[in-house]
Each structure stands twice: as structure tokens, then as C-alpha cells.
Amino acid sequence: MPQYLLAMTIFGTIGLFVKFIELPSTVIALSRGALGTLFLLLVLKLLKRRINTASVKSNFKHLVIAGVALGLNWIFLFEAYRLTSVATATLAYYMAPIILILLSPILLHERIPLSKWICVICALFGMSLISGVWEGSENVAVDGITMGLIAACFYAGVVINNKFLKGLDPYDSSIVQLAVAAIVLLPYVLFTVDFSVLKPDTTTIGLTLAVGILHTGVAYWLYFSALPKLEAARIAIFSYIDPAIAILLSVFVLMEPMTTAGVIGAVLILGAALTSEFVGKNK
Numbered sequence: 001m002p003q004y005l006l007a008m009t010i011f012g013t014i015g016l017f018v019k020f021i022e023l024p025s026t027v028i029a030l031s032r033g034a035l036g037t038l039f040l041l042l043v044l045k046l047l048k049r050r051i052n053t054a055s056v057k058s059n060f061k062h063l064v065i066a067g068v069a070l071g072l073n074w075i076f077l078f079e080a081y082r083l084t085s086v087a088t089a090t091l092a093y094y095m096a097p098i099i100l101i102l103l104s105p106i107l108l109h110e111r112i113p114l115s116k117w118i119c120v121i122c123a124l125f126g127m128s129l130i131s132g133v134w135e136g137s138e139n140v141a142v143d144g145i146t147m148g149l150i151a152a153c154f155y156a157g158v159v160i161n162n163k164f165l166k167g168l169d170p171y172d173s174s175i176v177q178l179a180v181a182a183i184v185l186l187p188y189v190l191f192t193v194d195f196s197v198l199k200p201d202t203t204t205i206g207l208t209l210a211v212g213i214l215h216t217g218v219a220y221w222l223y224f225s226a227l228p229k230l231e232a233a234r235i236a237i238f239s240y241i242d243p244a245i246a247i248l249l250s251v252f253v254l255m256e257p258m259t260t261a262g263v264i265g266a267v268l269i270l271g272a273a274l275t276s277e278f279v280g281k282n283k
Contacts, residue, residue, distance in 0.1 A: 004226035008238055010219040012245025014211060015086035016253065018078050021207045023200060025078035028208060029071055030189050033182030035212025036220065040175045043221050055168040056176055063173065066161035067180025073154035074181070076147045084144025085256035090246040091130050091266055092148025097273040098123040099156040107160055115279040119272040126268025129261045171224045178216065236277040240270055 021028055044051065056063065080089035098120050104110040112120075131145055158177075165173060200208070227235065247266060250256045258266075 003222045004230055004235070004238060005241065007219045007222035007226065008241040009245055010215055010222070012242040013249060014215045015081050015090060015246050016249045017207045017211050017215065018081045019086060019254065020203065021211070022204045023198065023208065024189075024193055025075045025082070026185060026189050027193060027198075028078050028211060029074035030182055030185040031208050032074060032212045032216050033071060033178050033185060035209065036216030037175060037178040037182055039213055039217025040171070040178065040220060043217075044171075044175070051172045051175060052169060056172065059165045059168050059173075062161045062164045063168075063176045064180055066158045067177040068184050069154045069157035069161065070177050071181030071185045073151050073158060075185075076151035076154065080144050080147035080151060082144075083147055084141035085250050085258070086254060087247040087250035087256060087258055087262070087266070088130055088141055089144055089148045090243050090250070091269050092127065092145045093152050093155070094243050094269055094273055095123060095127060095149060096152040096155045096159070097276050099152055100159060101276060103156060103160065108163065113279070116276055119276040119279070122268045123272035126265040126272065129265030129268070132259070132261070170227065174220055174224065178220075233278070237274065240274055243270055 018028060023031075077089065077093055080092060083089075101112060101116050101120055105112060127145075131141070162173065230238075247258075251258050
């Protein structure tokens, strides 16, 4: 339990770190994938474990798709952090469970029960409150919210592809997906980023290392170490420590404004997402 709570706490602070990294989102995402992969491979080495290559080969197609989606998900999420508050970006990102519900009839051939439709409606209304459109705000963060929602779509793609994995250790799966994300992003970054204009200071370098090692390598290791010891219900409930911490840091550390409507929207989105984990499960 403490390992899982610590992992969720670390995940919840990533927006605070990314907010102050003066590098393109693609470079941050590449660094995260590469550093995370190297750290987890080092852990495997220390534990004297090997990746099950036979299982990786048999699941290769879905691992590659999930890895690409993972890398793209990071890029859009990091852009969302730049364009709007960490709280708003996080809440847009946590529309992923709702997007999964909407995609499940098409991709997973699952029926959507009434209880989940209610969750969808509540979350969509919550997202409209977060956006500020009901208050006629001139500062509606359309670009930031859009980036967060695109990130949520890609994360939903990661989750869906992971549902098709068979006989593969979750730890091995994560290492391969992180590696794929880094490998796919590398040529894109090399051809699109002008490194001559990048002059990262020690703060940016330190924060980037933290995102790769702490928020990816260490957090993933803690997460997967804790999973076998926890019931599914507790995993679902405690995973919402992540957005709760992100929102608190946004409001009380970064001093980013959050209206009453925004607070209600946050409760609706996170409440709907959490409820959707338990209601209307197909037998």
C-alpha cells in the first residue's frame, strides 16, 4: 500500500515539474521515455530478471501501438500544462475513462449501460464548467483543454491496446512501451527541433532528469511492485490521488486560479471517472 500511494503522489507532481522545464514538449517526452526505460532496465539487472522476449514477440503489434500512443499522449499533456493551468490540464486528461466508455462499443464490443451514460453526461458537464464557458469568461483556455483532451484520447488508446496483451508481465510491458515511445520520438525530435537554440540551464536539466527518473522510472517501479498486493477496487480508488494532488499543487503552490464552477466541475469529472470504474460492469 505505501508503495502505491507514493507512486500516485509522484505522478501527481509531474505537472509542477514540467511547468518549469524550458524545453519543447517533444524533447521532454523523449527524455522521459529514454530515462524511464534505462532506469527500469537497471532495476531488472539488479533483480537479476530478464524480459520475457517470447511474450514480447507474441504481443509485439499492440505493444508498438501502445508505445506510440504513450509518447504522443505525453507530448499533448505537456503542451496542455503550458497552455493552461495544471488543474485544468489534469482534469481534461482525466476525461480518458469517459472516452474509454464511448469507444468501448466500437473497439471492445461492449454495451454501454445507463449508469455509465450518466457518468459520461456528468463528466461532460463538469468539463464545460472547467472551461469557463458558462461564466462567459474571456480567458477560456480552449487550446490547453483541447491538448489535454487529445492526450486523454491517446491514453485511452494505450489502455485499450493493453487490454489485448496476453501472457505478458506488466513490468516487461511498461519497459517495452517506454522504449517504443523513445525510439519513435527520437527521429521526430532530431528532424524537427533546432538544438542550436536550446540553452537549458541547470534547473531545466535537473527537472528533466527528475521527470525521467523519478516520475517515470521510480514511480513505475513502485507502481508495479505494489500491484500484486492490492485489490482492483483499491487500485481504482487510490489512483485518483494523482489528480487530487495535481489540483492542490496548481491552486496552492502555483497559485493558479480556480473558480467555484471549476471546483464543481472537478468534482463532477473525477467523481464520474471514479464511479465509472465500478458501475455497469458487464458480466
